[in-house]
Amino acid sequence: MKESKVDGGRLWASLMDMGRVGATSGGGSGRLALTDLDREARDLFVDWCRGAGCAVRIDRMGNIFARRAGTDEARSPIMTGSHLDTQPLGGKFDGVYGVLAGLEVVRALNDANIETEAPIDVVVWTDEEGVRFQSSMIASGIFAGMYDLDHGLSSADSNGNTMGEELERIGYAGPEPVGGYPVEAFFEAHIEQGPLLESEGKSVGVVLGAQGQRCYRVTVEGEEGHAGTLPMDQRRDALLGAARMIDAVNRVAFSHQPRPVITVGAIQARPNSPNTISGRTEFTVDSRHPDSDLLAAIGDDLRRVCAEIADAAGLDVNIEQTTHRPTITFDPSCITAIREAADGLGISHRDLYSAAGHDACNISLCAPTGMIFVPCEKGLSHNEKENAKPEDLTAGADVLLHAILGRANKESRR
Ligand SMILES: [Zn+2]
Numbered sequence: 001m002k003e004s005k006v007d008g009g010r011l012w013a014s015l016m017d018m019g020r021v022g023a024t025s026g027g028g029s030g031r032l033a034l035t036d037l038d039r040e041a042r043d044l045f046v047d048w049c050r051g052a053g054c055a056v057r058i059d060r061m062g063n064i065f066a067r068r069a070g071t072d073e074a075r076s077p078i079m080t081g082s083h084l085d086t087q088p089l090g091g092k093f094d095g096v097y098g099v100l101a102g103l104e105v106v107r108a109l110n111d112a113n114i115e116t117e118a119p120i121d122v123v124v125w126t127d128e129e130g131v132r133f134q135s136s137m138i139a140s141g142i143f144a145g146m147y148d149l150d151h152g153l154s155s156a157d158s159n160g161n162t163m164g165e166e167l168e169r170i171g172y173a174g175p176e177p178v179g180g181y182p183v184e185a186f187f188e189a190h191i192e193q194g195p196l197l198e199s200e201g202k203s204v205g206v207v208l209g210a211q212g213q214r215c216y217r218v219t220v221e222g223e224e225g226h227a228g229t230l231p232m233d234q235r236r237d238a239l240l241g242a243a244r245m246i247d248a249v250n251r252v253a254f255s256h257q258p259r260p261v262i263t264v265g266a267i268q269a270r271p272n273s274p275n276t277i278s279g280r281t282e283f284t285v286d287s288r289h290p291d292s293d294l295l296a297a298i299g300d301d302l303r304r305v306c307a308e309i310a311d312a313a314g315l316d317v318n319i320e321q322t323t324h325r326p327t328i329t330f331d332p333s334c335i336t337a338i339r340e341a342a343d344g345l346g347i348s349h350r351d352l353y354s355a356a357g358h359d360a361c362n363i364s365l366c367a368p369t370g371m372i373f374v375p376c377e378k379g380l381s382h383n384e385k386e387n388a389k390p391e392d393l394t395a396g397a398d399v400l401l402h403a404i405l406g407r408a409n410k411e412s413r414r
Helices: 008-019 036-051 096-111 138-143 149-153 163-170 196-200 238-254 292-313 332-345 359-363 390-408
Strands: 055-058 064-068 078-082 114-116 120-124 185-191 204-210 212-221 261-263 267-270 280-289 316-325 349-354 369-374 411-413
Touching: 008 036, 008 096, 008 390, 036 055, 036 064, 036 096, 036 120, 036 163, 064 096, 078 096, 078 390, 096 114, 096 120, 096 185, 096 390, 114 390, 138 149, 138 359, 149 163, 185 332, 185 359, 185 390, 196 204, 196 349, 204 332, 204 390, 212 238, 212 292, 238 261, 238 267, 238 280, 238 292, 280 292, 292 316, 332 349, 332 369, 332 390, 349 369, 359 369, 369 390
Parallel strands: 078 120, 078 185, 185 369, 204 349
Antiparallel strands: 055 064, 064 120, 114 411, 204 369, 212 280, 212 316, 261 280, 267 280
């Protein structure tokens, strides 16, 4: 099926048509979740899907599933999609591209008379952005079993309108249960929202996962003393100890490959007086890396180097972990499917990690998941000026088509 391709012109036209729903004066789109504009975007998508022969189901969180039937309806669906809601002054591509690339895959399969064994569901996840109801990716999270349904339906905007009420109002409070059934695979196409692909001239990013984060508060205890009277060799200077630790923590980052990012961004010395030796100094450490083992090892290193410095200086140190966002690792078979699809099509690609959260991160907790990134201009996103090249968007959709076809396994011509 290497010869089958998406229609890039049709994909672009659909993106521009969708972008007109809630168009902003700066050339972007503003469609907050479950507003009238969100309804208009959903209605347009549903019309297009029905036009492409899909059966449309809606669940209780308003997630939309447009199904292109497979030859074996006993098989679990292969899912693809993203979100149609945007930031208040958002772009035309963030989320929308993943939804309409999925629709374009369906249209291209129809054009080529290709049947798949597994059904294909093009999905719109409700409220990815989390602007209006203050909780991003909530509906995909409920689908994945991270939160219960009531938590989602009772989330309220600043006017006290709940998601449940707003879903009813716009006609998208569907009857279907949210999740709880097997999904054979989920593929999400998305603009990169960062500069790597564009700077390297690559058309597609094979997303390996999303980086995790561990943050710490380090408290160094010494003893306060007079800056003029206490001899240098008798001091227990917490601020000096903290300074040495900060340097050591920075060197921990350079001791690992591939290199993590580690930041000391805030420090507080007490009593913070120019003529008093600090008796207590606190600083923060923010560490991020896509490998959870390495992220844990960084925590161990941090404790070790700080303890060594404290011992040598007669100080006490306490390290408390304040944040732990787990690393997301996408499914190896989905990653391979995406990479092989790009190779088979002769499309340039590189592996990368997502620095941002996506619905795919949630769905990866309940189904084999992969993501395809395409470059966007200057890495700009959450911005009306967000832009992407038609040829890159087409390349990403072609990779999506072939990754899905490979996964749907046995396909046959009608
Ligand atoms: Zn997005």
